[in-house]
Amino acid sequence: MIQIIPLTLPIVKEGDDIANLICEELARKDLSLMDGDIVVIAHKIVSRSEGRTVDLSSVKPSFFAENLAKEICKDPRLVEIILRESKKIVRARKGLLIVETLHGFVCANAGVDQSNTPGHGKVTLLPVNPDASAERLRKKLFELTDKNVAVIISDTHGRPLRRGVINVAIGISGLKPLRNYAGERDLFGYVMSHTVVAVADLLSSAAALVIGQSSEAVPVAIIRGAHFLERGKGTGRDLIMPEEDDLFR
Amino acid sequence: MIQIIPLTLPIVKEGDDIANLICEELARKDLSLMDGDIVVIAHKIVSRSEGRTVDLSSVKPSFFAENLAKEICKDPRLVEIILRESKKIVRARKGLLIVETLHGFVCANAGVDQSNTPGHGKVTLLPVNPDASAERLRKKLFELTDKNVAVIISDTHGRPLRRGVINVAIGISGLKPLRNYAGERDLFGYVMSHTVVAVADLLSSAAALVIGQSSEAVPVAIIRGAHFLERGKGTGRDLIMPEEDDLFR
Numbered sequence: 001m002i003q004i005i006p007l008t009l010p011i012v013k014e015g016d017d018i019a020n021l022i023c024e025e026l027a028r029k030d031l032s033l034m035d036g037d038i039v040v041i042a043h044k045i046v047s048r049s050e051g052r053t054v055d056l057s058s059v060k061p062s063f064f065a066e067n068l069a070k071e072i073c074k075d076p077r078l079v080e081i082i083l084r085e086s087k088k089i090v091r092a093r094k095g096l097l098i099v100e101t102l103h104g105f106v107c108a109n110a111g112v113d114q115s116n117t118p119g120h121g122k123v124t125l126l127p128v129n130p131d132a133s134a135e136r137l138r139k140k141l142f143e144l145t146d147k148n149v150a151v152i153i154s155d156t157h158g159r160p161l162r163r164g165v166i167n168v169a170i171g172i173s174g175l176k177p178l179r180n181y182a183g184e185r186d187l188f189g190y191v192m193s194h195t196v197v198a199v200a201d202l203l204s205s206a207a208a209l210v211i212g213q214s215s216e217a218v219p220v221a222i223i224r225g226a227h228f229l230e231r232g233k234g235t236g237r238d239l240i241m242p243e244e245d246d247l248f249r
Numbered sequence: 250m251i252q253i254i255p256l257t258l259p260i261v262k263e264g265d266d267i268a269n270l271i272c273e274e275l276a277r278k279d280l281s282l283m284d285g286d287i288v289v290i291a292h293k294i295v296s297r298s299e300g301r302t303v304d305l306s307s308v309k310p311s312f313f314a315e316n317l318a319k320e321i322c323k324d325p326r327l328v329e330i331i332l333r334e335s336k337k338i339v340r341a342r343k344g345l346l347i348v349e350t351l352h353g354f355v356c357a358n359a360g361v362d363q364s365n366t367p368g369h370g371k372v373t374l375l376p377v378n379p380d381a382s383a384e385r386l387r388k389k390l391f392e393l394t395d396k397n398v399a400v401i402i403s404d405t406h407g408r409p410l411r412r413g414v415i416n417v418a419i420g421i422s423g424l425k426p427l428r429n430y431a432g433e434r435d436l437f438g439y440v441m442s443h444t445v446v447a448v449a450d451l452l453s454s455a456a457a458l459v460i461g462q463s464s465e466a467v468p469v470a471i472i473r474g475a476h477f478l479e480r481g482k483g484t485g486r487d488l489i490m491p492e493e494d495d496l497f498r
Binding site: 001002003004005006090091093096098106108115156158159160161162163164165166167168177178179195196197198199201202203205206208209210223226238239240241246247248249 | 250251252253254255339340342345347355357364405407408409410411412413414415416417426427428444445446447448450451452454455457458459472475487488489490495496497498
């Protein structure tokens with residue numbers, strides 16, 4: 001059996017130690033981390049702890065951002081921030097800006113978000129390097145608990161073909177994000193040719209069943225009992241499909 | 250806390266009663282269904298119980314299927330079956346055929362699969378009407394247990410933009426597949442404008458952490474404790490993005 005344990009944290013501010021907050025909340029619940037746990041963290045609190053928020057009033061939009069903002073009916077300062085976080089515009093329509101972020105994720109508004117950001121007129125950006133953030137948190141959790149866990153930093157993404165957002169992994173430490181079944185036999189002896197499962201995205205979506213679904217602030221979930229997962233090195237970038245390999249594009 | 254309980258079933262054959270098999274396995278585990286449980290079932294056993302398997306040797310490919318099969322290096326009989334299950338070819342390349350199925354799902358090979366099908370040279374198709382299958386199973390489970398559960402029939406899909414397959418809901422009964430947060434306030438009072446969460450896909454991906462990950466046959470998962478979900482009517486088709494609304498296309 002797998003368990004998904006929601007953790008309610010106090011509001012995270014710049015400089016806060018999320019690993020510490022996680023351990024404190026677990027102690028309050030009379031729980032502790034176990035080897036093999038997967039700690040899924042909403043990127044927003046990681047961004048906030050790292051000071052990745054911007055006050056819109058401090059932003060001077062470029063001429064290009066001003067024009068684009070007019071065309072798609074968005075705040076020009078927000079558009080300026082999104083463009084700074086992007087390497088490519090994928091779609092621009094009224095109210096919508098889908099870009100490829102500097103990390104390589106294709107998502108709306110480069111992950112720049114006005115919700116769940118304390119302070120009026122402030123927005124939260126994605127962490128500069130979500131894998132490095134995950135690694136730092138995993139090491140800190142090991143220091144504090146002596147337990148080997150994996151850390152996933154997740155974000156909520158829209159997607160082609162299907163309605164509604166789901167959660168995906170943007171930063172990973174201590175876990176192989178893809179599980180390759182190629183060459184293994186199924187129940188009836190048939191050798192599977194090329195099934196690669198995005199386990200880190202499955203874990204992110206499973207965690208989203210408790211993260212942010214409640215009126216309380218639940219930015220962290222512990223997934224316990226997923227013993228089949230392969231430990232080891234892996235990054236959030238491993239999950240990005242290069243455009244030339246994308247069978248749907 | 251949410252629990253994901255894996256169920257190991259005997260190999261399902263045509264005519265088998267899956268609702269019964271689920272209750273028997275739960276009893277063996279000293280468990281029983283509870284109101285509010287979500288029962289996620291791999292489509293393959295539903296298809297097999299409904300007799301949706303085809304013996305390749307019984308198929309006579311059309312001239313068009315023969316030609317396409319040559320071009321993409323696939324078995325012409327398999328291509329013939331895929332085409333019969335499709336309303337549109339989305340991509341055809343060497344070894345690859347992405348189509349829109351008769352239901353409207355965009356996926357590889359119209360869900361026609363050679364793995365996990367007992368008998369040599371046989372393939373499994375998707376259920377004819379996965380929503381009707383889910384409804385039938387939900388009602389049967391209610392008859393057997395007097396418990397109100399939701400049923401999701403899930404499939405494994407590749408997707409644009411990201412590597413690896415994840416699980417999605419193709420048939421639903423007793424659950425609203427999309428949860429609309431528009432107009433609700435976040436933690437800091439910010440009114441969210443248009444966040445619609447694909448909860449049925451989150452549940453399918455969460456269940457995939459136990460379904461088919463083991464060497465044993467685990468085709469069913471019970472998800473318990475997801476109390477925030479909205480009960481009510483919904484279908485797998487609600488999750489299909491019409492091409493004209495697809496912001497990524």
